[in-house]
Amino acid sequence: MEKYVPSDLEPKWQKIWNDRNAYRTPENEKEKPKFYALEMFPYPSGEGLHMGHVRNYSMGDLVARFKRMNGYKVIHPMGADAFGLPAENAAIQRGVNPRKWTLSNMEKIREEQARLGLSYDWDRYVGTCTPEYYRFTQWLFLLFYERGLAYREKGAVNWCPDCQTVLANEQVEDGRCWRCDSTVEKKDLEQWFLRITEYADRLVEDLDRLPKWPEQVKTMQRNWIGRSEGAEVRFTIPELDDEEVAVFTTRPDTLFGVSYLVLAPEHPLVEKLIQGKPNEAAIRSFIRETKNQSERSRTGADVEKTGFDTGAKAKHPLTGGEVPIWVANYVLMDYGTGAVMGVPAHDERDFQFADQYGLPIRTVIRPRDGEATEGELREAYTGEGVLINSGPFDGMDSREAIGAIADRLAEEGKGKKTVSYRLRDWLISRQRYWGCPIPIVYCDSCGTVPVPKEELPVKLPEDVVFDGKRNPLTTSESFVKTRCPSCGGPARRETDTMDTFIDSSWYFLRYTDPHNTEKPFDAVKANEWMPVDHYIGGIEHAVLHLLYSRFFTKVLHDAGMVDAVEPFEHYFPLGMVLKDGAKMSKSKGNVVSPMEIIDRYGADTARLFILFAAPPDGELDWSDSGVEGSFRFLNRVWRLVHRHKDLFRDRPPARPEKGAAKDLYRLLHQTIKKVTADVGDRLQFNTAVSAIMELVNGIHSYPKEADRGTLAEAIEKTVILLAPFVPHITEELWHRLGREGSIHEQPWPRHDEKALVQSEVEIAVQINGKVRHKSVVPARADKEEVEERVMAEDKVKNLLEGKTVRKVIVVPGKLVNIVAK
Template identity: 65%
Template sequence: MSEQVYQPGKIEKKWQQIWEENDANKTNEDMAKPKYYTLEQFPYPSGEGLHMGHVRVYTIGDVIARFKRMKGYQVLHPMGADAFGLPAENAAIQRGVNPREWTLKNMERIRTEQKRLGVSYDWDRYVGTCLPDYYKWTQWLFLLFYERGLAYKKQAAVNWCPTCNTVLANEQVEDGKCWRCDSEVTKKELNQWFFKITDYAERLLQDLDQLDGWPDKVKMMQRNWIGKSEGAEVVFTVPTLNDKKISVFTTRPDTLYGVTYMVLAPEHPLVPQLIAGKENEQTILDFIEDLKKVNEITRTSTEEEKVGYFTGSYARHPLTGEDVPIWVANYVLMDYGTGAVMGVPAHDERDFLFAKKYNLPIKIVVQNQEGFPRSVEEMDGAFTEDGTLVHSDRFNGLPNREAIQTIAKYLEEIGKGKPTVSYRLRDWLISRQRYWGTPIPMVYCDTCGVVPVPVDQLPVLLPEDVIFNGKDNPLTTSESFVHTTCPKCGGHAHRETDTMDTFIDSSWYYFRYASPHEETKPFDSKQVNKWLPVDEYIGGIEHAVLHLLYSRFFTKVLYDAGLISFQEPFKSLLTQGMVLKDGAKMSKSKGNVVSPNEIIEKYGADTGRLFILFAAPPDRDLDWSDSGVEGSHRFLNRVWRMVQQNLETLTANPEVKVETDAEKELRRMINVTIKRVTEDIDLRNNFNTAISAIMEFVNKIHSYPEDGNKGLFKQAIETVVILLAPMTPHITEELWQMMGHDSSVHQQEWPTYNEEYLVLDEVEIAIQINGKIRGKMVVPTSSSKEEIEKLVLADERLNEWTQGKSIKKVIVVLGKLVNIVVG
């Protein structure tokens, strides 16, 4: 029989078709098996299709899913599309197409590309967030949040283009200008919808301790984003405004006596009253207007110059009764804390620099044991170490750490503040003034006010009669959508024209996969409680904060509503590194993009999969290498030829006998390789070292003598094919069939190893004289220290090594060496 050539294109198409026809990847609902839910973050269906980053994440997920099936689990491995979003709307404007048409076409393209990779998704569970049978339930969940007091509307600032007359997302603002018309972007207050994620801040923080399967760096990023700070609320008053209160949150109430000024955010609601009729009024108004063009990241950057103006008004210090000047400055934001900070320049570096710049007083209230700082003159920066309070009235002499609690409690006693906890986390702004998103199911009635759309009237469908002109919110152009009747009174009403942030769509999609065809509710709770939490969630580090935080928030709300029985959505999290080319992230502008389709056409999907798994551990960045791809292809060809050249043996049933040293060594390598590959995949997700172990094993098989036992030789090659199956599913399926097997290689039980066969019968050890290696010796692995010492001392080479010197000591390290100390 002539040897067949490895033709990946032909083989891969063949098996993809067979798998599809046979529903090979349909989820096994066998309740007797333990469950395993592996999930990769679903893609946005852009016009560019898949890139190598996608290939990496899908391949990693597929290896885990296939491995777990072979280990006897019932596996849920679904896929979908995160299909709403701004790019589709931009495409509608630029190309003159409807976003739905553009998105559905891209969804189909990506699904085709995913199938070409051989990923074992249960396509029957596919969900697209832009489809009415999905976003109907997104709207249902919004109403649940509203009923539970977690959805509300308030005024908030947005990016506004006065020329396009539209709200812009942050990514549409380039250097302070509109990406489309180049007009100066300003800030505008609009009434918008929010979710009260702050109600869950403490639970979101505390429950991070339960997530043992999450990388520490991701948990730290979430802790920092939530930003819990313990301190005190301090209330200053403004005598000239009828003692109106200005609340400040501080983590350092121990430095309260060191306050020499206050700073308000330019957007603070009291600023207009504080500057009215004052010398700086117009200057500050111009300053506020200019700041509308500057984003928050720039304003709070440590590199940005701190600019401020005195309002001409003063606040009353709650403890000293002194008048403290009130300033406005660019570095204080209304959305963080209370929009007001107290200036303690002696003990805060930013305040120190601001005070020096504007010649504001500096008052020392904390000194160390040496009495430093004694005076402002000897300070070249703020003193931020621990110490003892001075110039602090009744609290003088207290250690400052103790004074934090003492002064906070005193403020509470006199009604001028209280101990409190603050979070950096702000409520989630979910309104988007765009078309291609989930419509918010609320109407506004002149008689009834704000009215939720009844559940039986969902979904509120996106209309087709909209105008995409790059100006205004397209939904406002649809008369059929805007004008409706009130669900309460039947009178005239108008619909909410904001759509939801697309992060909402991705905050619950993994629930829908458990029962994607459920028609009466978002998901079947029984199925969700069976499959979730997700056992392994795989995706990029760029989603470490917002997507994961919002998903955790949704899960806790659904738990509180009694819909699910768990409080965290993802048990284990794998954040894969980026795919780089020449040390840089792949991008069209750099001209370093490698197309997955090109690799599949030239080498086959299995080669692409093998390289991307082998080139780096999954959590590290991977530098693309054309030679590495070719090396992976050569290895698969080598495995192919190994099977082809031994088909006579592989299709027969030779008896397994282990008698010779070569046979014992091959048996040992079979078991060692199974152990290494199993542990690398199951315990560490180290696919690169698993592949390395298989490559070493193939080398060992090639050195096996031709007269060795054929049964053991067959067992070794079958082991290679089975171990490679999760990583390279097409070639292994083809080889398994060639070897005479009727069932799929992916339905085989994962091989187990025998501990007894992992150990060598003999081991080579080094012999040292006074720590210097002089020779080697092969000894039985089972030998005791005493037996090895006898063997070494009986060696005829000993006299030559010691040259008549007396032996003082013999040190035996089992399995490694014997050191003879002579004198």
């Protein structure tokens, strides 16, 4: 028998599929339902693919192949998320241009993906760093700008002095840069933002349109957006000519309990309030120290609340009383208005601060069934209740008071009902070279001028200096100096590039029309395929990437460019690949190279192991023995087919009416039903593989004298069931069975419901709780018939000899328990 050699047959079939354009997206199959299968595209690092990639792509490819075999027209594209800081760092370290380094890595990863036998439509490949792609990223930026959704504003940003770039909040970990671990500083810079907050309500509400998203992911998105209903309360500051300071609170019912205001160190009013005050120097030192601390080190529950009294007073909006104004570490400018009202009797954080600095603590809510706490409070009461010490609102239920006090504020022009969000507008400016240039120029005469769309792309220049000390774009005179598109006079280009999350926020739309040279994509083509039906990727992207993609899709929908209002119908977060219980990483020395596994065992073995070893949404702990077990299984299938391939020369009809043939036929159709549901509905790929393995066991134990036609059908259907999992070996076996065409173009098997009906079942016979016998009875027999048949068997009579039967318990289809003494 010829040996199974993956290194021979896998390249052969990959070339045949490629030459035949086997997986090109169908364009003229209107009668078929569509299916858009997509995996998150990779960043082209110099290290190639890792096992997390293999898991992601194997799952996506399985689903795409399964859907094709089930009669869908499938789009299954791939590309590269190719801009980003790592390429720029590589340019500095290696003395190479980021473009050359990135394009080389993109080609390497494409070759490795091809070795996995992935059914991508390579004609739709996009690299986000190519001018053909980023031309339209710039086009979309201008669309946002035209719609008032892109703006430039000065603000405090996270600045990494080593990377020389702005970091988003999520890129700062414990006060340090997520890439180089340098201490992050706060810096005021002119930055470009996108108004994602204008879509905050829709981004929350439309999560209800996504029943196929995991609740965990939807909760993460809701928490990130952080929608809170409450009231804006405006205090005035007499010493600043009644300048207002606004606070947002979800508990306006506690307004009469305010004993101080707290401003964030970054709040613009702080500078005015501390000038000339006795403790000005001490406050400035505190502000410098606090501004550069991480959010966690300022707001954590276990972090000491520290602050300074500015000496200024605010006027309470309803009582007119004086309220001292403090500056403290636990208030952030990024959240709310950067100012909070201190209500220590009814807020734990405020209580800690007031207790530490001896500030008044006024109780204004008592429990509904209790009395107001007398004397010194030991902790804040944060529940609902009845208002006290609240003037005209005394005796009102706190829930009613929330609306009543907000209404009173609105009547007096001192506030209003409002909604606040944790979400802030998306800061997209990055001070680096290897990103999409922002298509804006600055003219002394015309001001801020967008580059006309017909002049796009604004290309990245080659004459730049990579020294790691500045934004390389600022070193290119040919780039910076330009002409104003409006007046023709001298102007300078924007040297910030866009956050790379921009690139991945619309790539799934470009895939639908990747060669369009006039616009990002054609609406007709996008509407044919959108939304993505099945999106697979790591849980680490469950907030920002998905949120930004949803934002982009809604803006483009509003602009009339696409019908879809959500980009991904179903998002499936896969679990991590571990080794020895830890995430694979070079620093831990536990990395397993996918290419080494393919070289030794073949791509099909790598795919089968990664699909079988764990539930797809769970962590997968790498096992060398598990890989070898998958390889042995494929060898077993190989031998099984070759041992019986003569059956297919003059194949007899299947006659599964009785005996072993009937049992194998039932097992086959049980397997078809389970694999279909596990892959198509439940996405439990590991249990699908397990079911096929049990079927193979059943075929191996099939008696030689039993019906040959049933055996042939079971073998053929087994190979078809395995095809989406292990495409190379099944394609080879299909042809060795003498079959025509590609196995991947065969219709998916349908189970025979009648075959699943069992006429007889085996049940356990217990005597006093211990299994002593197995009995075969009619599957539809009632309790009386089961008891009668079991009790009439000679084996049971012998076991009960000399005993008196006290009771017989029958569980139909499972067991009979006889109680006897």
